[in-house]
Amino acid sequence: MKITKSKTKEMVLTLTVNIVNGDYIDKVSKILRDYKKSVVIPGFRKGKTPMGIIEKKYKKPVLVDEVYKIVQENLYKFISDEKIKTLGSPIQIDEEKIDWDNQVDFQIKYQIGLAPNFDLAISKKDKIDFYLIEVDSNMIKKYTDDIAKRYGKMTNVEKSINGDLVYCKINQLDEKGGFLKNGISNDATISMDHIDAKVKKRFIGVKNGDNLKIDILNAFTNHTDLAAMLKISKNEIGNLKFKMFNFQVSNISRLEPAKLDKELFDKVYASSNIKDIKAFKNKVKTDAEKQFVFESDRMFKNDVVNYLLKKVNLNLPDKFLKKWLIQTSKQPITMDLLNSEYDMYAKGLQWQLIENKILEEFKIQVKEEEVSEYAKKMIISQMQQYGQSKMEESKLNEIAKNILDNEKEKKKMYDQLYDEKTLAIYKKEFNLKEKTISYDDFIKLASKKNK
Numbered sequence: 170m171k172i173t174k175s176k177t178k179e180m181v182l183t184l185t186v187n188i189v190n191g192d193y194i195d196k197v198s199k200i201l202r203d204y205k206k207s208v209v210i211p212g213f214r215k216g217k218t219p220m221g222i223i224e225k226k227y228k229k230p231v232l233v234d235e236v237y238k239i240v241q242e243n244l245y246k247f248i249s250d251e252k253i254k255t256l257g258s259p260i261q262i263d264e265e266k267i268d269w270d271n272q273v274d275f276q277i278k279y280q281i282g283l284a285p286n287f288d289l290a291i292s293k294k295d296k297i298d299f300y301l302i303e304v305d306s307n308m309i310k311k312y313t314d315d316i317a318k319r320y321g322k323m324t325n326v327e328k329s330i331n332g333d334l335v336y337c338k339i340n341q342l343d344e345k346g347g348f349l350k351n352g353i354s355n356d357a358t359i360s361m362d363h364i365d366a367k368v369k370k371r372f373i374g375v376k377n378g379d380n381l382k383i384d385i386l387n388a389f390t391n392h393t394d395l396a397a398m399l400k401i402s403k404n405e406i407g408n409l410k411f412k413m414f415n416f417q418v419s420n421i422s423r424l425e426p427a428k429l430d431k432e433l434f435d436k437v438y439a440s441s442n443i444k445d446i447k448a449f450k451n452k453v454k455t456d457a458e459k460q461f462v463f464e465s466d467r468m469f470k471n472d473v474v475n476y477l478l479k480k481v482n483l484n485l486p487d488k489f490l491k492k493w494l495i496q497t498s499k500q501p502i503t504m505d506l507l508n509s510e511y512d513m514y515a516k517g518l519q520w521q522l523i524e525n526k527i528l529e530e531f532k533i534q535v536k537e538e539e540v541s542e543y544a545k546k547m548i549i550s551q552m553q554q555y556g557q558s559k560m561e562e563s564k565l566n567e568i569a570k571n572i573l574d575n576e577k578e579k580k581k582m583y584d585q586l587y588d589e590k591t592l593a594i595y596k597k598e599f600n601l602k603e604k605t606i607s608y609d610d611f612i613k614l615a616s617k618k619n620k
Contacts, residue, residue, distance in 0.1 A: 170239065172247045180283045180486035182253070183262075186240050190273045193235050200231050229269050240277055254284035256486060256518070257493035282486035282493065289481065289526055291598045297476055299469050299601040302461035302611050304454045312453050317426035320433055329375050329421045335359045336420040339399065342382065342413040349411055357398040359416070364388050381416045385409075461608070466592055468615060473595050474520055483519045490515070524591070531594050535586045543582050544569040 170192045175183040201220070204227050210218045244259060259279040267275060329335055337359055341352030348354075361369050368388040371381055386409070389395040396403045427433045434443040443449050491511060495502055527533070545565050552560065560568075573579045606614070 282489040
């Protein structure tokens with residue numbers, strides 16, 4: 170058996186596989202002899218069927234199967250030995266020219282798409298903006314208020330104001346305004362943040378015992394929440410014959426934010442020994458800035474991706490890849506659909522090639538022990554969020570092992586560590602131009618970039 174390669178044309182290489190009778194005849198003959206011993210053909214005893222009948226019935230499919238086994242094994246070995254970097258997988262051409270009934274020697278041709286050769290050449294000449302999100306006084310106030318509410322407590326009040334939770338006995342009404350016999354009835358809390366603005370005004374200033382007649386379909390636009398409030402299915406909402414309901418107020422609750430004092434500071438930042446509001450707000454600001462680093466890093470990485478795609482500007486064997494995608498797609502795909510989505514596919518493939526080059530050039534690797542330590546750090550961080558005490562090392566190792574036994578979770582952590590390491594390379598190798606920006610302007614910029 171011999172494999173030869175043609176000259177490259179449009180980043181496509183043709184491999185010709187030449188197979189002679191001696192490459193396959195022994196295997197085919199053995200299989201047919203085994204068939205003769207085991208198959209039962211009507212009119213003949215087991216093992217006594219003439220070989221001519223066996224060959225007539227089975228030789229062609231066995232021959233085809235064995236020839237292609239030899240081809241596949243040697244084709245991929247040839248590609249590996251020759252260090253040919255491919256895209257997609259080999260596509261057979263001129264398949265219809267093979268005469269399996271009469272030929273004893275075969276010539277089978279394949280096309281393979283070639284991956285482009287390229288250099289990254291990243292240096293300090295490559296300039297990319299890095300946005301530092303500024304935490305202003307308004308944001309600090311919002312975060313501080315949110316913390317105070319989170320650690321606040323609910324109290325019962327006599328009269329409602331905006332933001333209160335109003336607990337009601339809800340009953341469906343008939344056409345005369347009375348309670349509908351066998352109608353819908355339920356007790357539920359009304360959150361003012363989820364009702365129509367006009368109806369919301371009616372719940373402000375109410376007291377226990379007050380009654381409100383409300384068209385629920387106009388008042389509650391979110392039918393999922395409405396169904397839960399009435400304790401019925403979402404389908405029943407659309408089929409309601411009577412949509413007027415009586416809401417009788419039975420209780421009013423109000424969230425009283427926690428005071429900004431030492432007790433709150435110790436609850437939120439137990440290990441920081443914060444003594445006054447100024448120090449508390451500084452800590453809130455520091456934490457907010459840490460959270461925004463993730464947002465800044467994500468935009469920076471997206472900018473790196475777009476920058477390198479444009480700089481490297483890789484060519485791909487587009488015709489070959491489109492043909493390969495059509496042949497290997499699990500679902501039927503039309504050329505119109507392929508053309509409409511190919512640019513996105515090609516961009517993803519280009520970045521995959523660039524990223525692999527980065528991993529190779531900068532020798533970026535993630536080791537098994539790194540993933541294990543990463544899993545343990547994640548567990549400890551989650552425990553701290555919920556105020557749980559330190560865990561014994563043996564228990565921590567057990568939980569980490571259970572997480573990493575899940576291949577999906579394990580892959581996710583490998584990907585996260587690769588992201589962290591490549592991000593560090595980008596920050597080191599590129600010339601970063603730091604720019605301070607407000608959070609609102611950052612959101613606007615991100616929306617603009619994503620269009």
